[in-house]
Amino acid sequence: MRGFWGKQSQVAKIDLYMRVTLYVLPWLISVGALTPLTEEVGRDPGAVALARALLALCVAQCAVAMHTIHHSLAHYIDGAPAPWCSAAVALALGGVSVGLVVALQATGEIGDGTVMIQILPYTLLPTAMSTFMLSTLRRLALGTVVAAALIAGALAASGAGAGLAAGGVVIVVFVWLFALATTRSSAWFMAVIRELDLSRDVSARLAVAEERLRFGRDMHDVMGRNLAVIALKSELAVQLARRGRPEAADQMAEVQRIAQESQREVREVVRGYRAADLPAELEGARGVLSAAGIDCLMDRGPGDELPAGVQSALGWVVREATTNVLRHGDARTCTVRLAAEGGRAVLVVENDGAGEVSAAGTPGSGLAGLRERLSAVGGTLRAGPAGDGRFRLTAEVPLVREVLR
Template structure:
């Protein structure tokens, strides 16, 4: 909405574009009534792009990194095909649950929602199931080492990214260590050597650290963008209030000058009437004309511009 205000005396025009605080479906949502307004501003577009990057990093990248190596390595045999399909389904479910948890965690990070504990529990269960099925697939098929390392690096991301947004660093460190130990235990049960277990543990720990960086920095940067958007809205509303105050001052000054002229004209008409001069009637007519025509022509437009809804272009 563009508000154009025209002061009566100055003859200038100023357009102020207020930025409203749009309330969509929470800070983590990308749709709703606020989305259409936010995407028209620079900060709103940056907010949407940044949120999309966080969603992709926490859901789509792990899904691709886990599923593609499995699908490329699966042989045309019944059992490996079943395990590969199970890994794909579990990884897809984990990516979807992770994106939902990230969305709710972003809302919680800005103190506008509750922590996604239920979704985090779901992500944790799906992560354990994914690691178990992937270890079973790796033990049966034996994919390349890069495929195993890539899967172990990105598999914890959908669970760890939203977790890093809502828990303290110490709690996150404990959860990360526990998850790495659980993954190492699964690899040891699957018959992996000590070197392979140690290498996989380091890779999983790196994935948790990467998730912490993505989650913390993403939530922090999006919070800054929202605060900047609020500041822009406040600045725009202050600019509108300043214009209205200036217009009110102009109206008062204009009315003061007009009343002064009318008072002088009236005083002159009184003096002429006392002396019996016929020009007194002309002076009173002039005062009446000033009161009706000049005041209505010059003062009313300025007063109207100060009213809510006047001079507004949608």
């Protein structure tokens, strides 16, 4: 169970907790409260039979409530078809339960009306929880008024006094408020959590798409002009060669030089050796994480005073770490700390909600690419779990080596 629970995201944990609570609540309240009733009705066989029937009916109500609540949540959150049939069954069982309570009160075996008033909410609760996600609040309020009037009329017809009839109305209103505060509010809370999770997923996808667009722009800037020049000079070389002009060789030599330069620039783009602005990357990380609903705590330290090469290397670390926080785990907070300690620039990115994360990247992975970039400036990278479901990435770059170079 611990392994199953640990593998779930925060949203899945909340969803499971709320569902189990709603499923179990009718059993704990209604069945738990009505079970001692069979021992309190005296020795009258008719009263004992009514009490046992009421308890059996309550068990059936709770079973129907579990089924109806499950499908009602799917209707309220995901837009699935409403379980009208099971809701109608729940309403019918609730009506029969109220009838049994009134009949039991008429036998005179459960004392005065106070006991009946105590029993009534436990018979109404499963029905209320079964139906409170299937309609608007206005219709639910109207239905509650109708139910209160019917129960008050039934109590009056059974010979109960005006005080008991008024107590029945109060009980119906209380059950309405209780179901509203538990069932309806829980469904609303789960729907909001689901929407926030979807929004964060969209933000993560947008961040990845933005990175791909940036790479595409870099490739276009590097290769677009060079390929156009290569095409023009190749065409010129062909025309000169057809005319027997010696300048054709010079043009082809220029084409070769431009092609070699393009290869070098493409390697720089792919390997990430083009400069990355560390302050801009830090601000971008703060904005993207905040947009994804992640609380970002940032200590920039002497970021603007670091050498250009160190800033470029650490800028790529910030970009890759931000992407990993968005795409992996279920982070709620992320801390970014930048400091200069003992002749080294140290960048720490730590987030919660990491789950089971592999600290050792595979060849070609983002972490492996970061290690290659940092090794070019004598830096190191450590990444792995930091305990309590947290993941920490630490990049260190020597400042002395950068200054000497």
